[in-house]
Amino acid sequence: MDVAIVGIGLHPFGRTPSMSGLQQGAAATRAALADAGVDWSDIECGYGGSQDGGNADAIVNEMGLSGLQFTHIFNGCATGGSSLHAAYTAVKSGEYRNALVLGFDKHAPGAFNASPADWGIDDWYGEIGLMLTTQYFGMKIQRYMHDHNISEKALVAVAEKAFHNGSINPTAWRRQALSSEDIMASTMISHPLRKYMFCSPAEGAVALILCSAAEAKRYTTQPIFLNATAVRTRHYGSFEVFSPSQPIKQADSPTVIASQAAYQQAGIGPADIDIAQLQDTESGAEIIHMAENGFCEHGEQEQWLRDGHTQIGGKFPVNTDGGCLANGEPVGASGLRQVHEICVQLRQQGGARQVPGNPKTGYTHVYGAPGISGVTILSR
Amino acid sequence: MSDKPIHANLFTWPADNPSLLGGLCGHCGEVSFPAQSSCRHCSGTGSSVIELGDRGTLWTWTVQNFLPKPPYVTDQTTATFEPYGVGYVEMPAGVRIESRLLTSDPEKLHIGMPMRLVIERFSRNDQGGHNLSFAFDCLEVS
Ligand SMILES: [Zn+2]
Numbered sequence: 001m002d003v004a005i006v007g008i009g010l011h012p013f014g015r016t017p018s019m020s021g022l023q024q025g026a027a028a029t030r031a032a033l034a035d036a037g038v039d040w041s042d043i044e045c046g047y048g049g050s051q052d053g054g055n056a057d058a059i060v061n062e063m064g065l066s067g068l069q070f071t072h073i074f075n076g077c078a079t080g081g082s083s084l085h086a087a088y089t090a091v092k093s094g095e096y097r098n099a100l101v102l103g104f105d106k107h108a109p110g111a112f113n114a115s116p117a118d119w120g121i122d123d124w125y126g127e128i129g130l131m132l133t134t135q136y137f138g139m140k141i142q143r144y145m146h147d148h149n150i151s152e153k154a155l156v157a158v159a160e161k162a163f164h165n166g167s168i169n170p171t172a173w174r175r176q177a178l179s180s181e182d183i184m185a186s187t188m189i190s191h192p193l194r195k196y197m198f199c200s201p202a203e204g205a206v207a208l209i210l211c212s213a214a215e216a217k218r219y220t221t222q223p224i225f226l227n228a229t230a231v232r233t234r235h236y237g238s239f240e241v242f243s244p245s246q247p248i249k250q251a252d253s254p255t256v257i258a259s260q261a262a263y264q265q266a267g268i269g270p271a272d273i274d275i276a277q278l279q280d281t282e283s284g285a286e287i288i289h290m291a292e293n294g295f296c297e298h299g300e301q302e303q304w305l306r307d308g309h310t311q312i313g314g315k316f317p318v319n320t321d322g323g324c325l326a327n328g329e330p331v332g333a334s335g336l337r338q339v340h341e342i343c344v345q346l347r348q349q350g351g352a353r354q355v356p357g358n359p360k361t362g363y364t365h366v367y368g369a370p371g372i373s374g375v376t377i378l379s380r
Numbered sequence: 381m382s383d384k385p386i387h388a389n390l391f392t393w394p395a396d397n398p399s400l401l402g403g404l405c406g407h408c409g410e411v412s413f414p415a416q417s418s419c420r421h422c423s424g425t426g427s428s429v430i431e432l433g434d435r436g437t438l439w440t441w442t443v444q445n446f447l448p449k450p451p452y453v454t455d456q457t458t459a460t461f462e463p464y465g466v467g468y469v470e471m472p473a474g475v476r477i478e479s480r481l482l483t484s485d486p487e488k489l490h491i492g493m494p495m496r497l498v499i500e501r502f503s504r505n506d507q508g509g510h511n512l513s514f515a516f517d518c519l520e521v522s
Contacts, residue, residue, distance in 0.1 A: 122414070188443070188445050190442045
């Protein structure tokens with residue numbers, strides 16, 4: 001049974017001091033229900049998660065204690081992707097007629113403060129000053145730039161595009177366009193990555209309503225079909241965060257594995273995709289992920305960025321809503337924001353940021369700690 | 381001696397010519413750092429501790445430009461913080477080790493350059509001495 005997304009809702013990303021994470025989740029849920037034209041009491045099951053915003057199943061306290069089956073999911077940076085996958089399989093199996101997918105979060109300002117014990121590492125690793133994700137991202141892209149001849153200009157181009165797209169997205173957090181000079185003048189955080197090349201923890205919420213494709217027209221005239229969802233974890237030899245050592249022989253990243261699984265499920269390849277949302281925790285990540293998801297060759301990104309291929313008017317627009325760089329990264333909601341944006345674009349509802357040319361297929365990709373990736377392929 | 385390694389079994393100490401210590405899996409031959417009893421490659425148990433030596437080449441690097449939050453152990457403050465390098469050093473024994481680097485000058489760090497192990501007094505301990513960590517320095521080639 002094919003599965004469709006028939007309702008989408010988003011609470012603006014950034015900072016909403018007056019609302020808890022859960023309340024932002026409820027706002028997104030109400031928006032998704034209204035979009036699908038369905039009542040809360042009609043929803044048969046729900047899957048959702050949050051890292052710092054509380055238990056997702058407490059959403060019933062905000063929405064109404066309807067007795068629905070709700071499963072709280074937490075799976076690191078792939079929390080949204082894992083919730084979507086669970087809802088997808090629940091509907092696909094025929095067990096439920098519809099499902100809610102919910103992701104929300106509310107993080108304290110500043111970088112995440114990781115504890116070695118939570119990651120199966122001895123305390124000394126943090127004590128000598130190695131327990132920082134920013135170092136990992138700097139070292140990963142440093143090596144990648146060396147291996148594939150990518151310049152600092154490419155890092156700047158990704159950030160410039162993100163903040164431009166954010167400036168024309170009414171629900172983005174960072175809505176100020178930045179010039180390449182602004183980006184180059186920002187503080188060096190972890191060579192070669194500067195302040196404006198990194199995203200920050202934030203707040204926000206996204207909800208989606210899924211149903212079987214056969215029933216989609218009962219809810220909406222513009223269903224978006226879920227052709228694939230895949231979540232994969234790291235193999236031995238993949239270069240991941242918080243690794244005191246790594247083997248010499250490298251393995252494909254979880255992104256490559258999840259991507260291949262999704263293409264196989266959907267029965268299409270990267271050349272068939274019109275637009276994409278790729279994990280951009282920092283500028284370098286978007287560059288690496290363009291190639292790891294199959295959209296260009298390793299090293300081709302320099303030319304692609306110079307020619308503007310990933311801009312909204314380019315031949316392959318990436319992160320049209322400003323991505324993590326302009327929206328921040330509320331962990332529970334971030335992956336679902338990507339899916340939301342693809343739905344907006346495929347429905348031609350992008351307003352000032354609408355991709356021209358009537359895109360038909362979209363792709364979303366999350367990647368994060370501790371070496372996990374989630375990919376979806378969508379079409380109208 | 382009031383200088384103490386931050387953790388036992390990371391490197392030979394005290395020693396005139398210290399060496400990093402790793403684990404060698406008895407089943408598949410993979411080398412790990414730090415040594416661990418079960419193997420991340422083959423899930424076998426029964427590894428032996430081996431010396432990984434004190435020389436390697438720089439595989440990648442970055443510079444830590446701001447004072448990390450705890451659990452970082454330091455007597456520096458935001459005002460006195462001195463940036464430190466961080467990198468992965470590829471050891472001939474067959475593993476890449478993540479390490480502090482004594483050099484934090486980006487002009488002096490290059491992928492592929494030879495590195496040597498040093499034992500760094502990276503912060504003061506509460507016994508009037510220092511906490512010791514393994515670290516790597518650029519190897520002067522004469
Ligand atoms: Zn083994």
